[in-house]
Amino acid sequence: MSNWYDTPLYYDIIFDEDSQKEAAFLETLNAQHGADPTAKILRILEPACGSGRLIAALAQRGHHISGFDLNSHMLDYAHQRLQKQNLSAPLWQDRLEDFTLPTTTPPFDLAHCLVSTFKYILDDLGPTSHLHHVANALRPGGLYILGFHLTDYSDQKPQHERWVAEREGIHVICNTHTWPADRSTRQEKLRNRLRITRDGQTTHQETHWQFRTYDLPQVKALLKSAPQFELVTCHDFNYNATAPLKLNHTTFDLVLVLRKKPNPNLIPTPSNSPPFPDSIV
Incomplete structure (x- = not known):
């Protein structure tokens, strides 16, 4: 991926x-x-x-x-x-x-x-x-x-965002998942998943990273x-x-x-x- x-x-x-x-x-x-x-x-x-x-x-x-x-x-x-x-x-x-x-x-x-x-x-x-x-x-x-x-460090629920867009026949669905932040390290983990449909074929991508909070x-x-x-x-x-x-x-x-x-x-x-x-x- x-x-x-x-x-x-x-x-x-x-x-x-x-x-x-x-x-x-x-x-x-x-x-x-x-x-x-x-x-x-x-x-x-x-x-x-x-x-x-x-x-x-x-x-x-x-x-x-x-x-x-x-x-x-x-x-x-x-x-x-x-x-x-x-x-x-x-x-x-x-x-x-x-x-x-x-x-x-x-x-x-x-x-x-x-x-x-x-x-x-x-x-x-x-x-x-x-x-x-x-x-x-x-x-x-x-x-x-x-x-x-x-x-919000008190919020211990995972967060989810979703976007859908299309250009010139390429259809992209983007889902981003954010895990609760760690106050002691000031970091939060994120995962992004893309679903790409192009020329009748569907592929997936997954990316993981961290943000400072x-x-x-x-x-x-x-x-x-x-x-x-x-x-x-x-x-x-x-x-x-x-x-x-x-x-x-x-x-x-x-x-x-x-x-x-x-x-x-x-x-x-x-x-x-x-x-x-x-x-x-």
Whole structure:
């Protein structure tokens, strides 16, 4: 059985549906909170760009896009997608924790990493290192839009999600199973099963992996470790930029809108700079 990241077409069929909605969401957030709200063409970085669905969607809108991913199959698919659409974008293979930008890369206006990809960083130091690298890649006032699911450690029931999608006669059913999180290790086990029907033949794929887990206090601790950023607002996975999210114990789908502080020499200490503004908590 193949790893679903090694067969980008099927992964893309499942997740491409919301690409234009997500692209519009990112544009609106920049207009609301970015360093240059009037800018029509943005420089955008996508860590863990996967199959390139958002790379292409944003490039179609005229933005200058760069991205990286750890999986070479995903990058090959992303390159092919851009070529078919007569689009171009610098893409390279790299890790979330310690990525390196190509030389002479100007600062970005916005970076984004949605759909919980950030949770692949399993160790204690990697998440903070990732935020520091993203901050270094952004211009002062630039935004980092970071989305991931939060964990309810008291919920010991397995979770299940199911998606069904079709493209050009290829039918894909995606089932993802998540086991209860282990609070002591801050990890949860996941399994994905794909059922692919193509040219009258049905095949199956199964992938296992682990995510790092976060509850709300752990998110607050994470943001304290990256004082280059201020938290501007939050949203959920509906990607409605006009509906900010009020965080509480029932919040589990979280999109953070982080803004790089204009002058890093004036960053307040964590003790007098709460990571969550009063308007958000």
